[in-house]
Amino acid sequence: MHSVQEISPEIFWVGGNDRRLERFENMFPLPNGVSYNSYVILDDKTVLLDTVDSSITDLFIENVTHVLGNRPLDYLVINHMEPDHGANLERIVKLYPEVKVVGTKKTFEFFRQYFNTDISANSIVIEKEGTEISTGKHTLSFYFTPMVHWPEVMVTYEKSKGILFSADAFGTFGALAGNLFADEVDFEHVYLEDARRYYTNIVGRYGMQVQSALKKLSSLEINMICPLHGPIWRENISYFLDKYNHWSLYKPEKKGVVLFYGSMYGNTENVVNALANKLAQKGVKDMRIYDVSKTHPSYIISDIWKFSNMVIASPTYNLNLYFPMHTILHELSVLGFKNRKVTILGNHTWASVAVKEMKAMIEGMKDMEIIGEPLDTRSSLKSEQEAKLDELADKIYKSLDE
Numbered sequence: 001m002h003s004v005q006e007i008s009p010e011i012f013w014v015g016g017n018d019r020r021l022e023r024f025e026n027m028f029p030l031p032n033g034v035s036y037n038s039y040v041i042l043d044d045k046t047v048l049l050d051t052v053d054s055s056i057t058d059l060f061i062e063n064v065t066h067v068l069g070n071r072p073l074d075y076l077v078i079n080h081m082e083p084d085h086g087a088n089l090e091r092i093v094k095l096y097p098e099v100k101v102v103g104t105k106k107t108f109e110f111f112r113q114y115f116n117t118d119i120s121a122n123s124i125v126i127e128k129e130g131t132e133i134s135t136g137k138h139t140l141s142f143y144f145t146p147m148v149h150w151p152e153v154m155v156t157y158e159k160s161k162g163i164l165f166s167a168d169a170f171g172t173f174g175a176l177a178g179n180l181f182a183d184e185v186d187f188e189h190v191y192l193e194d195a196r197r198y199y200t201n202i203v204g205r206y207g208m209q210v211q212s213a214l215k216k217l218s219s220l221e222i223n224m225i226c227p228l229h230g231p232i233w234r235e236n237i238s239y240f241l242d243k244y245n246h247w248s249l250y251k252p253e254k255k256g257v258v259l260f261y262g263s264m265y266g267n268t269e270n271v272v273n274a275l276a277n278k279l280a281q282k283g284v285k286d287m288r289i290y291d292v293s294k295t296h297p298s299y300i301i302s303d304i305w306k307f308s309n310m311v312i313a314s315p316t317y318n319l320n321l322y323f324p325m326h327t328i329l330h331e332l333s334v335l336g337f338k339n340r341k342v343t344i345l346g347n348h349t350w351a352s353v354a355v356k357e358m359k360a361m362i363e364g365m366k367d368m369e370i371i372g373e374p375l376d377t378r379s380s381l382k383s384e385q386e387a388k389l390d391e392l393a394d395k396i397y398k399s400l401d402e
Contacts (some may be wrong), residue, residue, distance in 0.1 A: 002066040003059065005180055007232060008161050008224065010137070012040045014048075014063035016056040017175035021111040025174065027085075028201055032194060033175030036060075036084060037164060037228050040067045041158070044136030045074040049100075049156060050228060051088035060088060061095070072096060075124075075133065077140070078103040079167040080153050081110040085228050090115040093122075100124050102133065104144065106152035112183035126154060143216060145169065147209040149202060155217070169213065171242060172230030173198045182231040182240070191231060195240075197302040198229065199247050204305070204335040210248035214241070232306050242300040250339045250367075255400045260300050261313035261345070262322035267380045268347040271389070272313045274381060275345070278393035284400065288324045292324040297331055304332065304340070309396060311370070312362075313345035314354045321357040329361045338366035341399050343392055344374035352376055370397050 008219045019033035024263070036052035038060065046068060049382055052060045064073075073096035078089065081103075085335055089111065093099060106340055111119065117243050124133075126142045133140045139159040146153060148169050156165040160369035179185050203210065225233040225240070226315070228328045246253055265270035269291070276287055290300045292314075304346045314325040321329075346355035360369050372395040375388055 004063050004067055005033055006038075007180060007226070008163060010042045011158075011161070011163065012042070012065055012067045013226075013232070014038050014040050014060065014178055015052055016059045016063070018055045019175050021055060023402075025202075028173070028197070030173060032173065034173055034227055035176045036395065037226065037230075037232075038085075039226055040064060041135060041138055042067065042071070044139050046071055046142070047075040047077060047135055048073055048092065048140075049077045049226075050085045050167075051092060053084040054087040057088055057091065059241055061091065064092070065095075073099045073101065075135070075163075076101045077156055078107050079156055079165060080150060080228065081107055081114070082150060082168070083114070086114065087112075090117050093117055095118055096246075098122070102126065102142070103119045103231050104152050104154055106146075122294060132159075143207070145213040145216075148208045148213050149206050155213075157220055157222075162221045163226060164217065164220065164222050164224065165226045168203065168228055169210070170225050170230075170233065170244065171195075171198055171227040174230060176231065180232050181235075182233050183235040185231060186208075187231065192401060194303065195230065195243070196247065196305060197298050197371075199244070200302050200335065201298045201306045204247070204301075204337070207248040207250055207336060210244060211268075211285050214245060214248070250305075251339065252340070253306045254286075254308070256286050256288075256302045256307040257284060257309040257396065257400075258288045258290070258300070258307045259311040259313070260292055260295075260304075262292050262315060262325040262330070262371070263313075263347075264315060264317070264322075265329055267377070268313050268315050270344070271347070271375070271381045272311065273309065275389055275393055278390060279396060282393060282397045284397060292322075292328055297328045300328060301331060301335070301337075304337070309341045309343070309400065310395070311345065312358055313344045313347070313360060315347040315355040316351055319351055319353055321354050321361075325354075325358070329358065331362065333365055336366075338368065341369045341371050341396075343371045343396055346374060346376040347379070348376065349379045352384075369399075371395050
């Protein structure tokens with residue numbers, strides 16, 4: 001059975017949810033599922049904005065055909081070609097062979113890479129930013145947002161109502177539970193962590209491009225944001241825009257400490273716990289501690305983005321950095337992470353490599369400040385090293401106020 005909602009007069013949500021998918025892009029855990037949003041405008045001319053993942057094709061087609069009824073589909077707008085939104089493009093073109101397909105030049109290059117259907121005769125290539133298409137009461141204008149987070153991406157702005165169809169920008173992990181709007185749910189407790197994890201791991205590398213998009217779109221009167229994942233925004237939009245501004249500037253949301261470690265037999269873990277205990281006694285609140293061998297990196301990266309300080313701790317393994325720690329530091333580097341304060345803890349029994357490699361990886365990132373002298377433990381923390389741990393705790397604590 002169809003499942004649609006009218007989100008504004010003559011504008012309908014025709015998306016769906018997938019609570020079965022284990023990992024987004026086969027990498028990122030989805031304990032709360034994910035939504036795939038798509039929208040239909042009914043006017044003198046009809047418009048479908050983006051499609052959905054193949055996992056919900058049947059529901060999606062039923063939703064679209066239900067809303068359109070006996071009417072033809074006049075325009076198919078492709079804001080983003082990625083398969084979780086573009087999987088049903090060819091299906092729609094075959095259902096509505098007269099449809100005009102709207103996208104950037106790069107969009108149609110990607111279309112040809114994914115599909116065999118020739119749509120060249122029906123293509124409307126947006127070559128100039130601000131190009132408009134009138135559908136009657138509604139006017140759509142198009143703005144380029146390349147690398148947020150693919151090169152072909154554009155966003156669509158509906159002028160009469162001030163609605164931004166924002167592609168993957170302003171999206172979040174987490175399925176929708178009937179309520180489509182962010183103001184209908186407790187967003188901070190239900191979606192915010194998933195929104196940050198989505199941004200940091202999916203879009204995080206492209207902070208500069210996100211900043212460009214935010215500046216470009218700031219000239220528009222935006223009354224509603226309709227992303228391709230997660231809730232729709234129609235109230236307190238500035239709250240989420242501010243989050244994106246912080247995240248894309250690599251600014252911490254709050255002062256605090258994320259401690260993450262690798263530990264084979266518990267000795268490195270003990271050093272981290274001892275340091276966290278000392279920090280707590282100094283008054284540091286709301287710390288996070290993660291075992292990199294057990295917690296998926298996407299969760300750790302999300303909190304690293306949130307807090308001002310990191311403590312990284314790892315043993316040497318086979319004359320290299322412990323593999324899970326190397327993985328997460330490499331991911332941070334690929335994501336272009338910067339502008340944090342870092343304390344380094346190492347451990348070794350017969351050869352010391354971890355501290356050197358962690359320090360080199362951190363120094364390879366921009367605007368990273370190493371707090372304190374790295375502490376390298378031989379097998380297990382001894383009482384004579386406690387003074388050094390106290391010194392590190394003191395320097396971390398003081399750095400939180402700088």
